[in-house]
Amino acid sequence: MKRFSSRRFPILNDDDRRYSMTSRPPHPPTRPAARDVSRRAFLAAIAAGTATIGLAGCTVISGGAVADDQQGLRLSKDPAPGRAHVVEMYNIWGGTLGNAWVELADLYEQSQSHTGVRVTYAPLSGNTQIRLQTAIAAGTPPDLAFCTPEEYPQFAGYGVVEPLGARIAAAGLGAANFAPAVWKQMTATDDIYAMPVLVDVNFPMFWNKKVFASAGLDPETPPKTIDELEAFSDKILQKRGNQVTRIGTVPWDYYGFSNSMFTFGFAFGGKFMSDDNMEATPDDPNIVQALQWMVDYAKKVGGASHLSVTSPSQTLPTIASGNVGMAPMTTTDAQNVYRSGDKAKVELGATLFPYAEGLGSPGSATWLGGYDLFIPKDSKEHDSAWDFLQFATVSDAGTQSNFKYGTLLPGWSDSPVLAEFQKDPNIAVYREGLLTAKNIRPTIPVASTYATALDIQVSSAIYGQITPERALAKVKASVNAAFDEFRKENS
Template identity: 85%
Template sequence: MTSRPPHPPTRPAARDVSRRAFLAAIAAGGAAIGLAGCTVISGGAVAADQQGIRLSKDPAPGRAHVVEMYNIWGGTLGNAWVLLAELYEQSQSHTGVRVTYAPLSGNTQIRLQTAIAAGTPPDLAFCTPEEYPQFAGYGVVTRLDGYMRKAGLTEQDYAPAVWKQMTATDGIWAHPVLVDVNFPLFWNKLVFADAGLDPEAPPKTIDELDRFSDAILKKDGRRVTRIGTIPWDYYGFSNSMFTLGFAFGGKFMSDDNQVATPDDDNIVQGLQWMCDYAKKVGGASQLAVTAPSQTLPSIASGNVGMAPMTTTDSSNVFKQGDKAKVELGAALFPYAEGLGKPGGATWLGGYDLFIPKESTEHDAAWDFLQFATTSDAGTEANFENATLLPGYTESPVLDEFRKDPTVAVYREGLLAARNIRPTIPVASTYATALDVAVSSAIYGQTTPERALKSVAAQVNSALDEFRKEHP
């Protein structure tokens, strides 16, 4: 494991130069105000035949205050935020909400970063939990600790890993609005039965995952036509590595969150297992398990035995999957005995809302943010309209998740999770470096140990550079 001298906590830049620094970083391509390699939630695009879908709205008239929120989502998820804003307006008479559709360009929030740099940001915007330390470092977000105290919101009101995300830096700068539980393992009971496995018994350990995969595997010559799971394809190489690294008991950051440790011995073992699995099936390039026209996740093909899925994807398979090919069960992801712990592979991502520093309606923005993320009405509306899981555990929505067998495992994962993706100012660098390095190892171009040492070097160098620029 890399050993490095301690660093001071991540702190925001000096406020009188923050916007200039941010503008300079954008010009240099250094501000990752986007979602590069970080998210596994998708809202979908707006289809021509989706009647009634709205992604923007004007504020209710006659209000003393108006807050503007940038909406990055398309489809039903984007529409859910319009509906939530209208519900909030109905709940009080002092604040109207303007929802402005500001979609991503590639993986970047171009409209948001331009507005922040120009000093005319919206009052509310989205970011991932991994992004806010960079925003705080540039000094372009409003600290929320005081609002949290006044609202009586404390650690006891949040799932443990959610609170860990919120407090990874020297203050609270963003608030979770939807939590991404990464990842429950879904298994196809029909594939299990056909392979001679108990269709009601998912794997609990990595060794069992291996044995079940051996039983499920089918090949036509060198081509793999049925596979147990595809461990390098859990929503990209970096997300796959986080999942297997945690399953093997690894730590991606030092305990003080100051040093990146992807070369942790347990993480190396996790990547070695992935590489060995790829070799055992004949190579990652030999898969022929889904038709090119398939739009549902690969497990819906009937040729994949086990796969992790997001709430959106699992819901789609439950609703649209061919019942002759797929019958799903769900459980927490397996762990490596002797290294990891039961439930330890589960980690959290998702999205937060934050208040840009130079916005004009901080108090009103917090009022709407609090309604959206902690009120019964707000969290219930987001569940009904978009199946969003809040990090605020006092919400009655968690009981709704418990009652619904198709999503109950996400509630279980939320409460069981203790791990988070690295929450640092250079999180996008970390994810990108993992994508490249893990891919190289899986395809036999380097060893797991060398791959992960290269990631450690890149990320810690980027951290050092950020701290020099923003002491």
């Protein structure tokens, strides 16, 4: 593989708000040829409700409305005056993360004099970006918008996303500049259509040392394999009648049934897509074995409906209750437990998720999600949008700003932010997971169909309504039928 040299930007600190880019041309020199695309398919999909840009899967950072103690945060901004170009970015995030993108836009404007940035707060309706979808369908989209890595293939298939591959190559960027699984996400389609702005490492395993000690386990030794995970869980389990009052882990509740299935499927060495990424393979024998393990575990503890480990008023993740021994967590949830958890009940340790010996391998359970920025095809300022996109994703200053204001983990492996993650023992495991991960959630145009089918069928198996084999066969049939229909309609 040819090694590309990334373009580096100077590091910006709080005492030096100036940012010189005199060596950078006003815009990157290349622009890929436009595709011959009609919006008719996308308009029809919007009308039918089958096109959705939402926040599928787990979330690294929770947004939400601005709380009373965060009233100073900004979620929108006007562009700097007197600029030859103005780009608009839709900001779906509330709270500190929404403010982080305004801070980044301010910093970018200080770095050059040709482009201003308008940040427009466009929050979700449920899990869907209604304002963005409507703007795309009307042919008046913003210049930059967010999506998850597994969502953009649907919109690329409809022809409403600007391809970036030629621009990325012209900027001297390639596989060597990104974590391996991030590059795999970026290149899962016929071109590259989006750049990672925050990477979701799914999932490190956290264990509660207090629970381990109480159960007679070594509080400094986490499980390395699935067999150890089960053995430790056996010792931790406590029941009152038929109610589980303390449990080792809850393997079907890792941020939903589909995310749980991806985690255990990868831990067991399973493959959710064919090598050519053209067929869903949830019936892979290793994935079936993983779901069987989850089902057997549920039976062993007395059934998934018999958990009584947290109080209704608890807002922190379940591991903070002191009644759960092991659980995966996102960066935000982990930080919240470290910061706000009852020290008498919880003392966390962190490690990579266990693997099934003989099937998976150390670290194989880790998979990546997250969020990307993309350029809608019908937007008017492609060159300026690309310039901002590079600043946000592959510059020292941009990635440092997002880390400072939003604790965002970048996909760009040359970012100095990764060293900051390494220094903090509470979050260092996420850096390790990013750099060693080999797996990604299926990146196909019907990814939302895949996740929904897993949610339905895996839950049915966990609750004893269907066998694992039958559940995953049904997932395969529904996903591949939807995939075939998409290809037929957009051929």
